[in-house]
Amino acid sequence: MQLSDQERDELRDSARKFLDNEVSSERVRALLDDADGLDRTAWSAIVELGWAAILVPEEHGGMGATWAEMSIILHEVGRRVAPLPLLSSAVLGVEALVGCTSDALRAEWLPAIASGERILTVAAQGPTGSVVPSELGAVLSGATGSLRLNGSARFVPDAHIADAIVVAARDANNAVTYVIVERGAPGVTVQVEPTVDQTRRLANVTFADVTIADAALLVEPGNGAALHTRVAAAGAVAVCIDAVGAAEQMLFMASRYAVERQQFGRPIGSFQAVKHHCANMLIAVEASRASVAFAINALDDPSADVAEGAAVAKSFAGPACAEACQLAVQVHGGIGFTWEHDSHLYLKRAKLDEGLFGSTSWHRRRLGQVVLSR
Amino acid sequence: MIEELQALEPFREEVRQWCATHIPKNWRTEQLGADHHQFATFHRWWGSQLREGGYFAPHWPTEWGGGGFSLLQQVVLGEEFARADAPRNGLYQVALFNAGPSILHAGTEEQKAKFLPGILNGTVWCQGFSEPNAGSDLAGLQTRAIRDGDHSVVTGQKVWTSLAMEAEYCILLVRTDPDAPKRKGITYLLMDMKSPGIEVRTIRQATGQSEFCETFLDEVRVPVENRLGAENDGWNVTQSTLASERGASLIELAERLRRNGTLGLAEATKGWKNNDGVAQADDPAVQEILGARYAESMALRQLLNTMVTNVIRRGGVGPEASVVKVFYSELLQRVMRDAVDIGGLQTQLDQPPLMSAGWESGAWLYDYINAFGWTIGGGTSEIMRNIIGERVLGLPRDPEPKGA
Ligand SMILES: Cc1cc2nc3c(=O)[nH]c(=O)nc-3n(C[C@H](O)[C@H](O)[C@H](O)COP(=O)(O)OP(=O)(O)OC[C@H]3O[C@@H](n4cnc5c(N)ncnc54)[C@H](O)[C@@H]3O)c2cc1C
Numbered sequence: 001m002q003l004s005d006q007e008r009d010e011l012r013d014s015a016r017k018f019l020d021n022e023v024s025s026e027r028v029r030a031l032l033d034d035a036d037g038l039d040r041t042a043w044s045a046i047v048e049l050g051w052a053a054i055l056v057p058e059e060h061g062g063m064g065a066t067w068a069e070m071s072i073i074l075h076e077v078g079r080r081v082a083p084l085p086l087l088s089s090a091v092l093g094v095e096a097l098v099g100c101t102s103d104a105l106r107a108e109w110l111p112a113i114a115s116g117e118r119i120l121t122v123a124a125q126g127p128t129g130s131v132v133p134s135e136l137g138a139v140l141s142g143a144t145g146s147l148r149l150n151g152s153a154r155f156v157p158d159a160h161i162a163d164a165i166v167v168a169a170r171d172a173n174n175a176v177t178y179v180i181v182e183r184g185a186p187g188v189t190v191q192v193e194p195t196v197d198q199t200r201r202l203a204n205v206t207f208a209d210v211t212i213a214d215a216a217l218l219v220e221p222g223n224g225a226a227l228h229t230r231v232a233a234a235g236a237v238a239v240c241i242d243a244v245g246a247a248e249q250m251l252f253m254a255s256r257y258a259v260e261r262q263q264f265g266r267p268i269g270s271f272q273a274v275k276h277h278c279a280n281m282l283i284a285v286e287a288s289r290a291s292v293a294f295a296i297n298a299l300d301d302p303s304a305d306v307a308e309g310a311a312v313a314k315s316f317a318g319p320a321c322a323e324a325c326q327l328a329v330q331v332h333g334g335i336g337f338t339w340e341h342d343s344h345l346y347l348k349r350a351k352l353d354e355g356l357f358g359s360t361s362w363h364r365r366r367l368g369q370v371v372l373s374r
Numbered sequence: 375m376i377e378e379l380q381a382l383e384p385f386r387e388e389v390r391q392w393c394a395t396h397i398p399k400n401w402r403t404e405q406l407g408a409d410h411h412q413f414a415t416f417h418r419w420w421g422s423q424l425r426e427g428g429y430f431a432p433h434w435p436t437e438w439g440g441g442g443f444s445l446l447q448q449v450v451l452g453e454e455f456a457r458a459d460a461p462r463n464g465l466y467q468v469a470l471f472n473a474g475p476s477i478l479h480a481g482t483e484e485q486k487a488k489f490l491p492g493i494l495n496g497t498v499w500c501q502g503f504s505e506p507n508a509g510s511d512l513a514g515l516q517t518r519a520i521r522d523g524d525h526s527v528v529t530g531q532k533v534w535t536s537l538a539m540e541a542e543y544c545i546l547l548v549r550t551d552p553d554a555p556k557r558k559g560i561t562y563l564l565m566d567m568k569s570p571g572i573e574v575r576t577i578r579q580a581t582g583q584s585e586f587c588e589t590f591l592d593e594v595r596v597p598v599e600n601r602l603g604a605e606n607d608g609w610n611v612t613q614s615t616l617a618s619e620r621g622a623s624l625i626e627l628a629e630r631l632r633r634n635g636t637l638g639l640a641e642a643t644k645g646w647k648n649n650d651g652v653a654q655a656d657d658p659a660v661q662e663i664l665g666a667r668y669a670e671s672m673a674l675r676q677l678l679n680t681m682v683t684n685v686i687r688r689g690g691v692g693p694e695a696s697v698v699k700v701f702y703s704e705l706l707q708r709v710m711r712d713a714v715d716i717g718g719l720q721t722q723l724d725q726p727p728l729m730s731a732g733w734e735s736g737a738w739l740y741d742y743i744n745a746f747g748w749t750i751g752g753g754t755s756e757i758m759r760n761i762i763g764e765r766v767l768g769l770p771r772d773p774e775p776k777g778a
Contacts, residue, residue, distance in 0.1 A: 279759035293680070364661070364665030364669070
């Protein structure tokens, strides 16, 4: 089901209203030091609104909508630097299941994710944060029937509150398999590694000879390359959308401040150095939105190359949005450097978005190789 | 917009066919080192080809002999011309995208009947706006026009007038009321370049070529019937047309930049070696730069799509045109800068200019220098940022000197 343009505008408006009211800056700040870092009240309401069900097919109790709709929500969530398990459960978890070959897992998990009854996450990055198969830290060994999972995955969003974790594992030949493990299963250890961005929680997940039953396979062993590409691309695009939302809000705050704040007897926004900082933020935000739109279209188009789309977004929007947030701190002067002011929350969020699912330089290099191979 | 574009596939096919049969295969060799006369002759010929094909004035209404193409058809046309590496239709830019639309918008029926058919038949126009003391501050222009019966008598100097030496007509801004606030005392004239009192001197550009000119005006008589819009209302006439026609022509330029610039550079790196003797295409640092520029090219393309969609849905280009202008021109400059760095010293060897290739001739250092035409011409990048700050973000205007 795809929404009309008007319905999308309505979705955006209602999401914005909801988040402005329910996930205020005070709420976000109250959770910065919370162990779970999850706004459970807001999350229950959000699940009621159906945001966890957007990408879930209708036959599994979802909305069966597209990335065009999902991106609206992710953008608004970024705008409020909201601590919500959308990336983990509603994006990565759903994409992994929708693209897997196990009807049983889909039937078991998708309705539970859509209803918010359970939270799923995906461990798609290795110890250096890389999504390249050879760099994955989770290793699957043994034959079907007696599969074992060892090693670790890192930077896993929301693993500490997830009911289960889908793991991107490699074998000795670097062929990828996706398997699902319960968070409390014997041999699975989840350790949150606090990031400077306190609006999210990433965990190091280790596996000590974890038994993998056949029923826990999302794909035939060694056949997960395409699924991994899709999930990694979805994650990359999702964090870029988040960053555009964050940068847009910073642009709004900085340009408003530039009108209000007076020095030398006039508003600082009349000084060209400041004005051009703001103009550069706007250019960055609009061009980032454009590059991300290209990636979103690719995710919704079965014939498109999602990895290329993700690389375009990560190559441009990742650094551009972080830079826009950096400029916003500068425009705010001393107040922008205080804990009290929200600027730092946005800058840190955008920096983490920039780093997740592949570095800027890696994505650019990969995109360069795509262009060269044409 | 995707569905609407799909509906245009037959049209796209038609344009592609036309390009395949009409674009001279050898134009790049013919135009290499072409002198001004050869350039102009070639363009008059190419213009006639376009006219026969119905692609000369695609954006004009059919009642005035234009193609009456929808904006999306123009998008398709621009994409296909870029894809087919058509020569750029450079000689008629002012006629087709500035003079014509202004006359269509502000002209009387007599003026439309008098000038539009000529433009369609290939009259070359130039734009006499900038002056030595009025560049970014265009409204400060000083060229005077004094009324004498049914004529305006014009005296002053214009500068950077592109192709004035070829032009038969000029869109001219003059001061008619020196006492009014500066934007309120300007009048828009359509001036015959054969009128007595006009002297055109070409200016040699940084690239070595001479495409723009100084235009001296000494008591040039322009009949009142050639005034566009009301007396002292010339500023408004320019404002209503300056940006509005850019959208579709920028799509072609952006597509040329993506293909011949970014992808062309990628192709070139395969034949270039770095100082260690490794093919540049295999150097990860080079791959990273190529990826960065390609991502920006795709962002630009999507920005333009959004702009076009907004025009279709809401009618009219807003100040977002300034975002596109800055982004395009600075990306053009970055691509050429990178090419010179990656290509090494060989990109800095002198070579004859390739005319009619737009801004991607493959002579990378010359292309790099030529890119200033975009970061300076048509409103500098700094002025565009002022516009974005003030008109999009609502920041306070720069304080102007008293009495301005
Ligand atoms: C290739 C080319 C073709 C051209 N063709 C034509 C043509 O056909 N017809 C025509 O009329 N004109 C033409 N122009 C002129 C062009 O429009 C002007 O060059 C341009 O508007 C800048 O004016 P200027 O050269 O006087 O520079 P200036 O206005 O003197 O600017 C010099 C520097 O000061 C900066 N600056 C000026 N004011 C401000 C401000 N308020 N805030 C911040 N920075 C500022 C500028 O950004 C620039 O960096 C052409 C120019 C070029 C380069």
